[in-house]
Amino acid sequence: MSCSLASWGSILPRRFYARPAERVARDLLGAFLVHHLDGTTLAGRIVETEAYLGREDRAAHASRGLTDRTRVLFGPPGHAYVYLIYGIYDCLNLVAEPEGAPGCVLIRALEPVCGLDGRQASGPGKLTRAMGISLRHNGQDVTGGPLVVRAPQRRQVPPIDVTPRIGITHCADWPLRFLVRNNPYVSRAAPAGSRASRG
DNA sequence: CCGCGGATCTTCT
DNA sequence: GAAGATCCGCGGA
Numbered sequence: 001m002s003c004s005l006a007s008w009g010s011i012l013p014r015r016f017y018a019r020p021a022e023r024v025a026r027d028l029l030g031a032f033l034v035h036h037l038d039g040t041t042l043a044g045r046i047v048e049t050e051a052y053l054g055r056e057d058r059a060a061h062a063s064r065g066l067t068d069r070t071r072v073l074f075g076p077p078g079h080a081y082v083y084l085i086y087g088i089y090d091c092l093n094l095v096a097e098p099e100g101a102p103g104c105v106l107i108r109a110l111e112p113v114c115g116l117d118g119r120q121a122s123g124p125g126k127l128t129r130a131m132g133i134s135l136r137h138n139g140q141d142v143t144g145g146p147l148v149v150r151a152p153q154r155r156q157v158p159p160i161d162v163t164p165r166i167g168i169t170h171c172a173d174w175p176l177r178f179l180v181r182n183n184p185y186v187s188r189a190a191p192a193g194s195r196a197s198r199g
Numbered sequence: 200c201c202g203c204g205g206a207t208c209t210t211c212t
Numbered sequence: 213g214a215a216g217a218t219c220c221g222c223g224g225a
Contacts, residue, residue, distance in 0.1 A: 050217070059217070061210095069210065087208030089218050106217060125218045167217055 003041050003114035008032045009151030014143050017077030021096040021103035025051040026178050028094070028105060030158050032113060032150045037132045044110025044121050044131065046149075047183045050165045051176040052093070054102045058170035062102030072139050073102040080147060082128070082138040089125030090134050094142060094149065108166070108177075111185040123187040158183075 012031065017024055028046050035042045052060035061083070062073045072081045073095060081093040081104050097103035110121035110131070119130035128134065133147065142149055159181040164173050166188060179186045 052217070061217080064211075067211080083217085084207095084209060086206080086216065086218055088206065091217060093217085108217090123218070165217070169216090 003043065007113075007153065008034065008043075009153045009155075011143055012078075012149045012151055014076070014078040017094060017096050018098045019096065021051040021053055021105055022176055024094070024096040025049040025105040025176070026160060028107075028149070029160060029178055029180050030152045030156070032152070033107065033110060033131065034114075034148050034150055035131050035133065036146045041115050042131050043114035044112050044116065044127075045152075046107060046109075047111050047180040048107075048109035048122075048186045049178050050106040050108060051096075051178075052104050052106060053176075054097075057174070059165065059168040059172075059174075060102070060104075062104075070102065073104055075099060075139075078141060078143045080133075080137045080140045080142050082133065082135050084135060085125065090128040091124045092128050092131075092133050092137070109179075109185055109187045111183065122185050 028049050031046050033044050033046055054062050057063055062070050066074055072079060076099040077095050077097060079095045081095055082090055085091050092107045093104040095104050106124060107127060108124050110127055112121055116130050121127045121130040137147055140147055161179050161181050162175045163177045164175060165177045
């Protein structure tokens with residue numbers, strides 16, 4: 001992999017995101033998160049995601065309904081939802097589902113591709129720090145602009161593991177975490193017994 | 200290797 | 213006023 005644009009596919013269109021969050025989360029594996037910042041390009045391959053749903057998902061911010069904070073989640077798909085966690089780290093999500101229906105995908109780990117200069121991007125808090133992503137990106141369109149997601153150049157689906165989500169107390173056993181199998185850049189390995197797959 | 204506590208602050212009750 | 217989609221460093225086995 002390199003910083004050359006030829007290494008990546010085209011920008012994922014809005015219709016890619018206008019689907020159930022768990023489908024979007026799965027299909028984002030292998031795609032590239034690309035950030036053009038201050039004349040430089042930062043990029044990484046998405047290797048770990050989690051889906052967060054709507055009302056029924058008590059682990060999701062959207063389960064509390066429409067508030068100032070969750071407005072972006074109810075808006076059109078293909079936008080960034082960035083929030084501050086524990087007063088320290090910013091977490092990046094991509095809004096899924098058709099407009100009006102809440103749902104998003106938390107980006108949890110990247111395999112460094114370009115410009116990260118040795119910075120770790122494994123873990124949602126470290127990822128945003130490495131990529132220069134912060135609260136100012138909240139609500140930004142990721143189908144055009146400085147922060148975009150691009151398809152793999154070849155539409156090859158990597159082997160995928162499915163596990164419960166990390167660090168939550170509600171709905172802690174729902175299988176909504178997706179990771180590229182055996183990839184060394186995932187934030188945590190798949191717990192024993194929770195392994196599932198799709199080729 | 201595993202578990203625990205602290206940092207730090209926004210959001211919602 | 214409490215909890216929280218995190219991370220790091222410490223102590224013990």
